[in-house]
Amino acid sequence: MTITMPSVSLMPYLPEIILLVTALLVLLVDTVWGDKRWLVWLAFLGTLVSGVAVWWLAQGPTLQLQDMLTADAYALFIDMVVLIVAAISLLLAYDWLIEHNEQQGEYVALLLFATVGMMTMGAAINVVTIFVALEILSLSLYILTGFARERLTSGEAALKYFLLGAFASAFFLYGAALLYGSSGHLDLIGIGQNLGTGGLMAGAGVALLLVGFSFKVALAPFHMWTPDVYQGAPTSVSAFMSVGAKAAGFAAFLRFFQVALAGSYAQWGPALAALAVLTMTWGNLAALRQESLKRLLAYSSIAHAGYALVGLAAGNSLGSSGLLFYLLAYAFMNLGAFGVAIMLEKPGSGDVMMSSLRGTSRQHPLLAATMAVFMFSLAGVPPLAGFFGKLYVFGAAVEANMAWLAIVGVINSALSAYYYLRVTVLMYMRDEEAGEEEVAVSKPPVLVFALVVALFFVVIVGLWPSVWMQMAQQAALIFG
């Protein structure tokens, strides 16, 4: 018999392929080159070239790879967010890697692989592809979490993340199997057309998939791993996964609910709204009493997942584009906040205690001011990026006749302002106590550069939100 090879054009997958090749190059160069510093720059170059490919794809018509992948405006928007996250994360990790002086090649390659997984999740239009991409992303993150091998907490975090993550993946897979059983399709459009009213089996499938997604983006009550993992992981990895994995997870989450389940919004809308309320309230309440800056940021990231979910629960076009805008804004401010944490952390401890923030502004006024901007943005103070993110998703909730959800969100924002301000107050207003040692801060140029970039965008996105919102709206148009 003759085997006809399918004619497949890999063009829509070009940005991911560029990153893959870069990752392989990094692994290869790592074995022959003595100076490891260039690996990070090579990877950085790869993200830039991949970004150019994304821009190039955006100019032409929408390309699609069978019923598996697409390079529509939505996928390209996610590509952009994820590439920015990867590029800044590489810079954040640069000095930590040099100091560590082991396995930089693997770190950089795994970070790129994780980025490929994230981009694939944004582009996937088939449950199988979503699952494979999710696994690439998760596996890379498990290993990156355990990279600080001199600290026991890092290994513990990696093991915890791995066990719970594998469990969540099983939920996801079972859900996908049930959906396939009830609709006979694996591609999202096919599921949407054939699911009908669904029935018990489809309902169980959707619920299990929801658990899988909720775990990956850290929604309560599936968030238990988050604080331990963010605290234990190297801070540059926490920064990367807190924004990257969230963006990718929400990308697939939103596409799944908007395409495959567009017809049954009445059923899942209220469930998602309840999940959003639970997540933001739980995250904010727990964050109030944290003494470690990294744990505080972990709980804050849970709360932010709740705010972002409001956009999804609203189920209208403003909600979709608002969620996309939120992911972008959140990327800059959270990367910045973690970047400052990297600067402040004592060598070897891998964490920053709140008490050691006292008097930072005296010795390092610029650093304290930068952190204050990120904190204000996370709290949602206008005119910074975080404010407009919240404005859009809460606006979408009002538009969808869920004003109560927007009110809960606003109350939660007010609650969160307490702990964000506490960080700022500790840095600014408390006098150093007598005998307090000087806050040791190293300011390597690459890290400073990364912070300046993040700061720049937090302000720019806040001052001209319409430019970015237009891109998000363009991307959300695919949901019709």
Add this chain to the structure above:
Amino acid sequence: MVMRVVFVVVSLFTLVMAFMVVSHPTLFSSALYLVATFLGVAGLYVLLEADFLAVVQVMIYVGAVSILIIFAIMLSRGMMGKRTSSHNRQAKWVALASLLLAILLLYFITVLMRWPAVQAGPVPAGAIQMLGQDLVGRYVVPFEVASVLLLVALVGAIVLAREREI
């Protein structure tokens, strides 16, 4: 009737072996029981007339995966013959919770759920060819992207296993 008896015997064998995997105190014996479990699953495939899957199951899971696991155990220092308890203080409660959940799920799956029943037909000729063509045709993207996943696992294993150089 004969088939039903065979099915019950094979299933029971698989379940008992699987239970031994998680309860045996030495890791090495657990790995051997895992081989037996995989063989039991292959037997189930045979009963379902999925000969190809059964052969693949034996070749990949019994042949490759189990051997790999046994190698990993033998090469890890201090793992051979070391007896460790496979449960902690919470074991009783976990067992109880699992049992309750299993009963609930069984009820849910067998009684509540209306599975669309499909009349069993003969396996179409050339099923294996169709499977192969689908893998490089319709499902070529996840098939290829899965190789990236394997590469990540490979790099990760090296990172975790490598001795510290300093």
